[in-house]
Amino acid sequence: MLQRLIWxxxxxxxxxxxxxxxxxxxxxxxxxxxxARQVADMLGHExxxxxxxxxEIVVGxxxxxxxxxxxxxxxxxxxxxxxxxxxxLGRPTVGALVTRAAMEESPLPPAERSTVIMLDxxxxxxxxxxxxxxxxxxxxxxxxxxxxxxxxxxxERKFQDRGLVLVAETVNSGESIVPTLDRLLPRTRVLLALPxxxxxxxxxxxxxxxxxxxxxxxxxxxxxxxxxxxxxxSLYSTPKQVSEQIIESLQQLLEGHPAAALQSPRxxxxxxxxxxxxxxxxxxxxxxxxxERLQGTD
Amino acid sequence: xxxxPILVLVALATARITFAAGSPAEPFFDELPxxxxxxxxxxxVADAPAAVTVIxxxxxxxxxxxxxxxLFRLVPGFVVGYRNGHEPSVSYQGLAxxxxxxxxxxxxxxSIYSPVYGGVDxxxxxxxxDDIERIEIxxxxxxASFGANAFLAMINIITREAVGHExxxxxxxxxxxIADWNARHSGGDGNLLYRISVGQRADNGFDAVSDNSRxxxxxxxxxxxxxxxxxxxxxxxxxxxxxxxxxxFVRPQTFENYHxxxxxxxxxxxxxxxxxxxxxxQRHLTEDQHYLTRMPGIxxxxxxxxxxxxxxxxxxxxRDEFETQWTAGSTSALRWLGGGQWRQDAVRSPGLFxxxxxxxxxxxxxxxxxxxxxxxxxxxxxxxxYEHPSLGDSGLSPRVAAIATLAPGHSxxxxxSHAQRNPTPYEESTQHGYAVPDALxxxxxxxxxxxxASLPEPYKTMIQQTVYRQFAMASGGLVSEKxxxxxxxxxxxxxxxxxxxxxxxxxxxxxxxxxxxPISVPTFTGLKNDxxxxxxxxxxxxxxxxGSLNWSPWAGGQVNVAATHTRIRSSNLDxxxxxxxPDRTASVLLRQQLPADFAVSVGYxxxxxxxxxxxxxxxxxxxxxDLRLARTFLWDGHRTELAAIAQNIxxxxxxxxxxYLVARRLAWLQLRYEx
Numbered sequence: 010m011l012q013r014l015i016w017x018x019x020x021x022x023x024x025x026x027x028x029x030x031x032x033x034x035x036x037x038x039x040x041x042x043x044x045a046r047q048v049a050d051m052l053g054h055e056x057x058x059x060x061x062x063x064x065e066i067v068v069g070x071x072x073x074x075x076x077x078x079x080x081x082x083x084x085x086x087x088x089x090x091x092x093x094x095x096x097x098l099g100r101p102t103v104g105a106l107v108t109r110a111a112m113e114e115s116p117l118p119p120a121e122r123s124t125v126i127m128l129d130x131x132x133x134x135x136x137x138x139x140x141x142x143x144x145x146x147x148x149x150x151x152x153x154x155x156x157x158x159x160x161x162x163x164x165e166r167k168f169q170d171r172g173l174v175l176v177a178e179t180v181n182s183g184e185s186i187v188p189t190l191d192r193l194l195p196r197t198r199v200l201l202a203l204p205x206x207x208x209x210x211x212x213x214x215x216x217x218x219x220x221x222x223x224x225x226x227x228x229x230x231x232x233x234x235x236x237x238x239x240x241x242x243s244l245y246s247t248p249k250q251v252s253e254q255i256i257e258s259l260q261q262l263l264e265g266h267p268a269a270a271l272q273s274p275r276x277x278x279x280x281x282x283x284x285x286x287x288x289x290x291x292x293x294x295x296x297x298x299x300x301e302r303l304q305g306t307d
Numbered sequence: 308x309x310x311x312p313i314l315v316l317v318a319l320a321t322a323r324i325t326f327a328a329g330s331p332a333e334p335f336f337d338e339l340p341x342x343x344x345x346x347x348x349x350x351x352v353a354d355a356p357a358a359v360t361v362i363x364x365x366x367x368x369x370x371x372x373x374x375x376x377x378l379f380r381l382v383p384g385f386v387v388g389y390r391n392g393h394e395p396s397v398s399y400q401g402l403a404x405x406x407x408x409x410x411x412x413x414x415x416x417x418s419i420y421s422p423v424y425g426g427v428d429x430x431x432x433x434x435x436x437d438d439i440e441r442i443e444i445x446x447x448x449x450x451a452s453f454g455a456n457a458f459l460a461m462i463n464i465i466t467r468e469a470v471g472h473e474x475x476x477x478x479x480x481x482x483x484x485i486a487d488w489n490a491r492h493s494g495g496d497g498n499l500l501y502r503i504s505v506g507q508r509a510d511n512g513f514d515a516v517s518d519n520s521r522x523x524x525x526x527x528x529x530x531x532x533x534x535x536x537x538x539x540x541x542x543x544x545x546x547x548x549x550x551x552x553x554x555x556f557v558r559p560q561t562f563e564n565y566h567x568x569x570x571x572x573x574x575x576x577x578x579x580x581x582x583x584x585x586x587x588x589q590r591h592l593t594e595d596q597h598y599l600t601r602m603p604g605i606x607x608x609x610x611x612x613x614x615x616x617x618x619x620x621x622x623x624x625x626r627d628e629f630e631t632q633w634t635a636g637s638t639s640a641l642r643w644l645g646g647g648q649w650r651q652d653a654v655r656s657p658g659l660f661x662x663x664x665x666x667x668x669x670x671x672x673x674x675x676x677x678x679x680x681x682x683x684x685x686x687x688x689x690x691x692x693y694e695h696p697s698l699g700d701s702g703l704s705p706r707v708a709a710i711a712t713l714a715p716g717h718s719x720x721x722x723x724s725h726a727q728r729n730p731t732p733y734e735e736s737t738q739h740g741y742a743v744p745d746a747l748x749x750x751x752x753x754x755x756x757x758x759x760a761s762l763p764e765p766y767k768t769m770i771q772q773t774v775y776r777q778f779a780m781a782s783g784g785l786v787s788e789k790x791x792x793x794x795x796x797x798x799x800x801x802x803x804x805x806x807x808x809x810x811x812x813x814x815x816x817x818x819x820x821x822x823x824x825p826i827s828v829p830t831f832t833g834l835k836n837d838x839x840x841x842x843x844x845x846x847x848x849x850x851x852x853x854g855s856l857n858w859s860p861w862a863g864g865q866v867n868v869a870a871t872h873t874r875i876r877s878s879n880l881d882x883x884x885x886x887x888x889p890d891r892t893a894s895v896l897l898r899q900q901l902p903a904d905f906a907v908s909v910g911y912x913x914x915x916x917x918x919x920x921x922x923x924x925x926x927x928x929x930x931x932x933d934l935r936l937a938r939t940f941l942w943d944g945h946r947t948e949l950a951a952i953a954q955n956i957x958x959x960x961x962x963x964x965x966x967y968l969v970a971r972r973l974a975w976l977q978l979r980y981e982x
Contacts, residue, residue, distance in 0.1 A: 044336040108335070128335045145803075183496065187471030204334040211339060211535070212497030216470040218342040223440070232335050237576055239343025245335060284578060288348040290802065292715075
């Protein structure tokens with residue numbers, strides 16, 4: 010009993026010394042992708058603005074030996090490799106820049122005082138956005154590759170709650186995208202592009218956007234690059250928005266509050282390609298108005 | 308088309324490809340190429356600064372048209388006539404003969420306006436009707452955007468881009484020698500997409516004359532993406548074929564066409580795009596015929612003779628263009644585009660120009676167009692082209708337009724524009740005649756001049772109007788024709804009712820119309836013969852009302868209506884221009900999807916009384932019905948369509964261009980298979 014009390018006191022003392030310290034040290038572990046570097050830079054600035062200190066470690070195929078040695082009050086892991094590598098360090102950890110698909114493919118072992126912020130926007134936000142932007146269109150098409158196929162039922166149900174009908178077609182090879190679209194488009198009024206590397210990549214974006222455009226069907230997509238490429242609307246979180254949520258989660262963990270194991274993006278951007286919308290003869294609310302109203306539905 | 312530059316560019320481009328497979332963990336931040344760039348986006352008709360008609364693929368299919376020119380019957384104010392089975396004339400608001408010189412026609416933004424006679428050789432298009440994505444027709448001058456010759460109207464045929472793996476085959480077979488086929492395939496992946504199409508069109512033309520023709524064609528286009536901002540597109544196209552013109556005698560013709568285009572585009576975002584392009588086109592037309600003609604002779608003066616007619620008549624033409632365009636601000640209230648073009652046309656035809664060498668015409672132009680959304684209710688357009696041609700006048704072709712939204716879906720458009728048509732090399736420089744056989748020249752030289760001068764009829768005419776006369780002798784010095792056009796239009800765009808419509812009043816003032824002017828020229832006989840020069844002498848005022856309506860009143864049904872009422876006043880000095888514009892035209896295309904994957908469409912076309920220039924006969928009002936019945940089914944798992952098509956199904960015999968060319972019913976079966 011006494012031993013336990015001593016242990017508890019020690020743990021509390023260590024925890025208090027780190028959390029109550031004026032300058033917690035944050036270890037940022039990231040993969041070497043440009044976006045992870047960008048978010049790490051933003052975090053670095055934010056961390057020093059808060060008067061904290063930070064260290065940055067890049068993980069590649071091999072785990073760096075100094076990962077465990079690096080002392081810190083908390084860890085930020087950017088990218089799925091980094092999240093996996095830091096999972097069992099035992100420190101409060103905020104993971105980010107991770108897709109739901111990666112998490113489902115390689116489930117992470119449970120870890121206390123850890124949270125992962127996913128890139129995928131919640132389904133309810135997609136359905137609310139489509140309702141706000143296209144009040145008179147309720148048939149929503151979806152091309153589902155291997156990544157999305159297991160989520161179709163959930164998507165259908167949640168869309169139904171908003172009065173939308175999800176019309177999904179499955180795609181099992183990159184070559185079948187156009188024929189599948191040809192079958193799908195006559196039965197839809199909007200095409201929803203959700204991340205699925207087989208369906209949406211640099212090679213497929215041209216046929217996909219040209220085919221939908223010819224059919225007069227607006228595409229609602231998941232990234233800033235997609236709306237620049239020719240999607241009518243995109244819903245996405247910018248690296249800045251991701252880093253804001255990371256800081257907030259860090260603060261929450263360091264203050265000893267629990268955090269959900271998985272989080273959806275809290276901050277997001279709605280981008281509208283006005284040129285495409287105008288060409289399709291759509292009059293859409295302004296980006297700001299859409300975003301504000303969408304925040305209201307969250 | 309020189310192949311070397313293309314190969315070098317493709318090699319350079321391939322060397323620069325930097326794309327790797329997308330990282331599966333981060334599709335959210337992957338760079339993507341700008342696909343729907345400014346040049347791929349279609350401006351909504353209601354926002355355009357001029358009256359625009361768009362014919363899309365569904366309309367093309369429903370119309371049952373076998374050949375591109377037939378589609379223009381669906382456009383308000385357009386009339387399609389046939390000088391013979393394979394020489395169609397497509398005119399807008401009249402003032403036209405067999406070579407419709409006051410219309411600019413382009414394929415994918417590249418002019419196919421003939422560098423010799425003006426006009427377009429429709430039978431020679433190197434594309435199939437299934438290669439067309441859509442056709443945009445600007446009714447009214449469009450010189451502000453495209454320079455000279457976009458005078459009465461402008462047609463831009465936009466072909467289909469490769470979008471994946473598709474293979475298709477279309478066959479037409481019917482009476483009157485209708486035998487068309489077209490096979491097409493698109494493929495590639497990721498950075499390189501290509502599309503190829505080959506085929507032929509063939510028919511026997513009209514019953515009364517020997518005017519059968521056959522055109523073979525191919526076109527290939529490839530888009531190579533260099534990175535997320537840059538793309539190189541290359542296309543080559545060719546057509547060849549033969550046909551006969553049966554006027555006073557049968558003249559067999561053969562032609563060959565080659566087109567090449569190379570375009571490099573840099574698109575930084577959806578609103579900004581910059582491109583450079585090179586075009587090359589060449590055409591060879593040959594009427595290679597030698598025959599003997601019997602000259603009856605003049606008793607006591609000239610013996611009867613069998614004389615050779617040398618019809619080795621060739622026209623070679625080339626066109627080289629360099630063009631650049633910059634578009635900016637497609638996403639903001641102010642959008643603009645600007646650019647420049649340099650063009651050289653070269654023509655060689657000893658028969659037409661009495662000159663063994665090449666005649667070259669250069670042109671350069673600069674253009675800028677801006678669109679400013681002043682408020683939700685007011686959209687302003689201003690644009691101009693400055694052009695410096697070696698044939699015709701240097702000058703500015705401007706346009707201003709304003710579109711005021713009265714209520715959502717209802718707007719008024721006002722526009723004022725000016726444009727010009729430059730003289731063609733034929734009008735400016737032709738010396739069109741045939742070589743006089745030595746035997747005739749010597750026989751005539753032996754006749755004392757006073758006897759020749761006092762020849763009685765019909766011998767005098769016989770000598771003067773021999774086939775060896777000088778047909779046309781241009782003295783040159785022509786100036787460009789000018790048009791000043793103003794219009795006001797009410798436009799309705801009501802998506803909830805599935806209805807779009809336009810009612811437009813226009814007034815065009817056209818000055819300096821170029822036409823043949825009768826002259827007498829000395830011939831080998833020493834007598835003068837009647838010939839033609841070209842002069843800018845006539846003016847015309849054309850005004851009228853045009854209406855169009857596209858409506859889907861119920862599911863699976865659509866109706867397209869076009870109607871016009873036009874009035875013309877002209878000085879009619881050199882030609883009866885006033886007769887060239889039918890006072891009324893109308894077209895209706897009804898289509899309906901039926902159960903069991905059947906589809907039916909009915910076309911109705913009416914043209915009021917009119918007359919084509921250059922010898923066209925007075926034509927009474929004509930009307931006809933077309934019918935298309937199709938069924939789509941899966942054949943071996945692939946989409947297949949079988950259609951029965953009949954044009955002029957009631958078999959009304961109306962004259963087309965000339966009295967003796969009588970339009971009759973044409974019917975054929977069409978099979979379309981997509982793999």
